[in-house]
Amino acid sequence: MTKLLNLLLVSIASLLFFACSNFTTEDNDETFLQSDSVIASESVEIAKESMEDLIDNVSSPIEIASLLLDEEIPFNKDYIASTAHIDNLITDFDCAINLGVLGTDLGYLNLYDKTSSVMSTVSAINDLTNNLNVGQFFDFDLLKQLATNSNSLDSLVFTSISSFNNMDDYLRSNNRTNVSALIVSGVWIESTYLATQVYTEMENKKIAERIGEQKLILNNLILILENYKSNANFNELLVDFKTLKLIYDEIEIITVDSEPESKIENGMLVIIQTSKSTVDISNEQIAQIGLEVSKLRNKIINNEV
């Protein structure tokens, strides 16, 4: 009985220890904030909500990488941004946009299971998040541990993405939506760069369509950046995005709507959409986008914005 009691006491001590860790400021286990949508009576809040809505629309840093993997496109380390320039980044602007670029690269490396190459990107992200005072959302020891264990790929992907999501939530709830806007801009630039680089070497209809679909996101990014254009750096980025928009304006996305179908499969509700979308994009347009995005990316990673 004494043994059982000791065992139970040890169990309780362990549980209390882990329970307490939920309330430390060092990890990202913060209690949820009340949703903004319920306090939408003031015009400032509505504007903030709309802004966040636009930021949410930028696709995940791993979606393009996932498409490349699905299409059996071989990994190419030349697509990954160098991290040599990170020490030279000082301003929040440069750190945030480069964080988006490297976040996308991290997703690409993770999905292709290139864990041995992850460490320099992870270290660079560590530096950037510390510069932005959001380092508490990244457990770098855990990331390093997962990166060196080939059986932890799913955990590595989850930890990376959830760290980014938690940081993003924190930035927005602390009136640093402008930093979030720059991170998603960096994600978009690097994702589009990746897709156009791959397409240049290997034409693929699905990748072409995905490049064209970036029109939806670009239009939102322009709306977001318009809010911050009084800042010279934001304005310069906005001008570059508007140059890209001129190309995208000629690309047409055609949608045909119809009713979805549903079924139950192994107890799971499955919805099959029957609406369609097609993208009318030419090789020339993709080449133009690739050229402009490369120029913009080089400015960012060479710290020229």
Next chain:
Amino acid sequence: MKKILSIILLLLISKSFAFSQCNQSLVKNCCTNISTTSVFLQQFRAKLGDTNTKNDLPVARFSVLMSKGNTYRLDICSALDFEGEAILQLFDGDKLVASTYHTPSKTDFKAFEFFCSKTAIYKVYISFLDGKPGCAVGILSMKK
């Protein structure tokens, strides 16, 4: 001794419920529903208060870009320390595409898969049955 053991057991049971508190552990807990063939993409966290009127239920709204050719999965998990049972709905514009709750049969699926054939910006709404106060997390994942 029996009393001590009862208290200890009660504490242990309380802790297991506390796992689904309204914080990041809820996200982690909800993510355990995702299969190894899916990749986690995004979380939608909603904490909504009580309402006085049945006609204007509080809703947390989110946007998400979904790409054609992908099969997504949306899960909803409610925090056990709140009364409200969460519902997650997916909208394409104003049109309801899918919901974790089927009103006519009162079936709560907690999750659904969505085969996307139209790239667009979709809306994710999280609300609570009968407008009860609640805390929930929606998880978006994508089949690899």
